[in-house]
Amino acid sequence: MSILKDIRVIDCSIAMAGPFAAQRLGDMGADVIKVEPTSGEWQRHAAAGGATGNQINVSFLSLNRNKRSLAIDLKAAEGKTVLIDLVRGADVFLQNYRPGVAERLGVDYATLSAINPRLIYISMSGYGEDGPYRSYPGQDLLLQGMSGAMLSAGAEGEPPAPAGQYLVDAITAYSAFEGALAALFHRERTGEGQLVQVNMLDAITTIQMQELSVFTVGGKPQTRSAERHAHSYIRAPYGVFSTRDGYITLAMASLRKLGEVLDDPFFADMDEEKDGWTQRDAIFARLKEHLPTRDSADWLAIFRAADIWAGPVYGYADLIDDPQIRHNGTFVEYDHPTEGRVKTPGFPIRFSRTPSTVTRGAPLVGEHSADVLREIGRSDDEIAQLVESGVVRQHG
Template sequence: MSAKAILSHYKVVDCTVAMAGPFATQRLGDLGADVIKVEPVTGEWQRFASAGGAGRTGINASFLSLNRNKRSLAVNLKTPEGRKIVQQLAASADVFVQNYRNGVAERLGVDYATLSKLNPRLIYVSISGYGATGPYASLPGQDLLLQGLSGSMFSTGNVDDEPVPSGMFVADATTAYCAFEGVLAALLYRERTGEGQLVEVNMLDAMIALQMQEISVTTIGGRSQIRTEENHAHVHIRAPYAVFRTLDSFMIVSMPPLAVLAEVIGEPALAQFQEERDGFPERDSIHRLTSAKLAERTTAEWIAVMRERDIWCGPVHDFEAMLQDPQVLHNGSMVEYDHHTEGRLRTPGFPIRFEKTPASIERGAPLVGEHSREILAEIGYSSEQIQSFLVGDTIAETVIPSATATRA
């Protein structure tokens, strides 16, 4: 990694799978940390799982998207030698991240109590679905389950339909950012004190915290989630606040002054409503009047006239349209880089800009055990010992041919 990268002198041991953990550690890698992905000798399961029927790649697109800027150590943690290797790795690391099921870290000898004795400066991050203790501690923490349990799913959709889940893995992504923030805060504390510590993040608390405003409307304001007959976008926002069908596609209209909207779309009945008095209790009526008029013209036509009057509005992109959006292109939101076996990849970049210490992509997602040999050499193992580990199935490696094939 570049010496200018903000985390270039930190080593992270990444014992995570799926999304929340790998997404968090990839963020650290984007900022220059040396992230060592510890995975089974057969590779993390997500390397091989399908992702939306995506073709082209030999490695699952999800894995590629969550594991760039990492090195892979393929090691069998069920063997004494494998456990010793990872313990020795943690002894020289700054951060250790795991999202094992409760009890697994202890069984494998990589729990906080064990590793903190070897390295008191270690920042140990434990990611779980519901927390380390409690009635749900042993339950699987999967994204959709957490959307339902946290109350977020009940905030969209109409009263006669099923609650509507997010179109993205919002619980995983939110938890990943909480873990990322936790590492940075703990590193800052260690810089001041020299002390490592345990950092615990769980998906349930992350999703609850994400809904700071929504939940507070209930706990402080005493208002429950009142769903509408129409597909209103949020249970606590006045109308119109929704996606509307136009003559050719869809568009969003967000909390406009009703008198102005009445004039712009040519629906005088909207002018009888006042935002603060009627905007919430009359959401269905306001929505229906707006919806009927917006179906008469195209999205581009409506956006043009609404923006002239400073009405908050916008298109509903699919991914193909989003990738061509002029602001997305201007921001450089997407990045491209080459991978050993998967060719040229295009994925979202790092969303935070630093003037002096920019994020960068130095390598794509590693192959299984691609860096096993070099990582073990760095922590003191000889060539003979490494070779014996390979023969004894304690570790695995993938050797990259000198001339790798590149897919178009």
Template sequence: MSALDHLTVLDFSHLLAGPLATQMMGDLGADIIKVERVGEGDLYRRLPPFFNTRINGESPHFLAWNRNKRSLALDLKSAEARDIILEMAAKVDVVVENFRPGVMERLGLGYEQLAAVNPAIIYCSSSGYGASGPMSARPGQDLLLQGISGFMSVTGSKDGRPTPLGISLADQLCSYHIVYAVLAALIHRMKTGRGQRIEVDMLRACLAHQGQELLFALTLGKSFERPASGIAHPGMPAPFGVYRTADGWMTISMNPVDRLADVLDLPALASCSDERLWNERDEVHALIEAKTATASTAHWVESLLAAGLWAGEINSLQDVASLEQAEHLGAFASYEHPTAGTVRTVNIPVDLSETPGEIRRPAPRVGEHSREVLAAFGFDDDAVAAWIEAGIVGDLEGHASRT
């Protein structure tokens, strides 16, 4: 038994924020019906940068965020597809969509339309900047949000260009907001029998995860200034930061300066006052790095950890793929895909003693489950076959557009 195996979710989302959220629900047992465009499917099936690094023709993007789902391909611009969805909506628990504000309403599939056939439905809309306001019509993409939300202003060095993270963090923070909002709405429905509309946006997700930084700015009217060394968090004094070693890089976190100075054999560091660690943090950083650059990362990390100090390696993704602790935790898993073959991926990141999650299905092919899903919702086989022939419904045999 899985925690959410009683739930059916209609997933209209694409790219990352919505698909990761629904994958998380699917990992915990929910039946995720991914509604895709006939023929083309989710944009992530064909989007670069991994365009030339496909896995037997399959996009690593799509494989990463769409396991434990069934694909139903529909031409949502058709009246017939709208009627199909409205009939299905009467029997599902949750809807998730991340089109620009107003798109689902124009398709006749907004909250009001679906709630009319199922008042208990939980309908979650996700966007870049919310459904209204001066920025609501802007494109909501991770890089754009990292800049607009302030993330980049506190990353990197003072004299360098603003630095985005090398992962799609804005998207993924939004995913977690979708999941916790849906779970909260499900608990409310258990108590009252009533569904509700949920609105989540990437901007507020990013702002919510800068609580200490924005409290500083909002309350005191000040911003953190990035140090020239790019030491790390701009609100922290030295020695907190990233340091070059003889063979790579390492991190040194919050530590008593006298003990750190002893392990590094740096008497000059031991005499640094708290004021100097803040006011002259770039100079202190340079003092420490001149020392760490004389020996290997392994030497310094082992020495500092042995002294009870906080330090760590900076691993490449390939290093992480063979990290013993990750293997110990079962952080990675494999599944078989009908065209990609064996896919090694990140596993479900939580352990539940009574209702563990499970990777039950590989990421689907476009329309792979169209016939199966529609039959389960009671649609007649002959009607489904006619819709496929007309291009209203897509399946694995093609029918990429309406004829």
């Protein structure tokens, strides 16, 4: 029997992170109903790497197996009624709308949990449900640049190196999947549903557990060597660009808007899907001419005002001091018996009923051996014998 047999999931998500998480639940046997517009989720029609597929494009195929599709118009009253009826018998509801959209549609947690108190509601966002960045676009490359990870690869003096996959989307998907499973387990014990919040910024930050702890605890800066140690599938512009004082990321910007902002007729007649692929080098070269004329902060303000997707490229020092990171409480601190005050990435999932806490730091070798052995019925004499023989190590 599949582990999630008879678990019903309503998947109202789009793009990668949400569908990937819901697909994982489907892979484990859940009945996943993908609720999408009557025109189909946009990713059905968006080419990946120029691969258009036959009728369904490859990105959609890769993220939506083990699902049934329900195509409805949620803006229509009848469509809303269908969804509400689904919610009454559902176990998990998953969405990655921009903050505020679920409330406008009337499918927010407060509304749906009143209808079905056993519902586990997974809400995914780019930077958090609130805070200074709540309305910023949660796009993979932008979050990679902000995470500090780009400066952990490549050679000294080279531009920051993005990952060759949609890393932040994948990590966020796994966080949502993990949160859904944990909340289902909690419900088995208590009968209670709950709200589970996951955001991309915390997910990509906390997955760098070792690297960031080397920086925050060990005090070692990100120093790249002289030689390289470390998507060709997305149209230009998509990458890291030098500015007058550093670097920024640009992701899939409107070429028309770029031309207007830069006052450059080069972009005026470009077709984004055609020229964005065939003229990638020329577009990159043109941006290399423009962007070094201003500081990063200036460009970010200009691009955000024009709704052009852009973001900073952080090192770890910038990341840990960022206002959204501080607002989210992304890092936790605790006292350790041998390491002193420890600051390290925390747990990226927010449970409304069962919040995570740090009850103890990293244990010493064998610190709890005796306690655990007693819990499974071993006597003190047996424990002593096991320790003496070297089978068990007990600290202290």
